[in-house]
Amino acid sequence: MVQQVKIGILGQEYTIHTKADKEYVERVAQHLASKCQEAQDRLRSSSLATIALLAALNITSDYLQKKEAYEQLVNQIESKQQKLSSVLSESL
Secondary structure, X not given: XXXXXXXXXXXXXXXXXXXXXXXXXXXXXXXXXHHHHHHHHHHOOOOHHHHHHHHHHHHHHHHHHHHHHHHHHHHHHHHHHHHHHHHHHHHO
């Protein structure tokens, strides 16, 4: 079911229409608001579009770093799983 969730970012209020859980949308909005505030603090007198762009770049950078770390972890686990399977096969 689609619901409306009101969120606030940099003093602006937005209504989001979503099927997602309200608490999840609020967490996402809070994260975005925090990143926008960080960008605004660094840029001081920039436009909302510039602040939003910098926040989006920072969020994307964080995401890609975590994705790469996750992929490395998956590769390590797969490698260890293959070694373990090989050892088990040899012992049988």
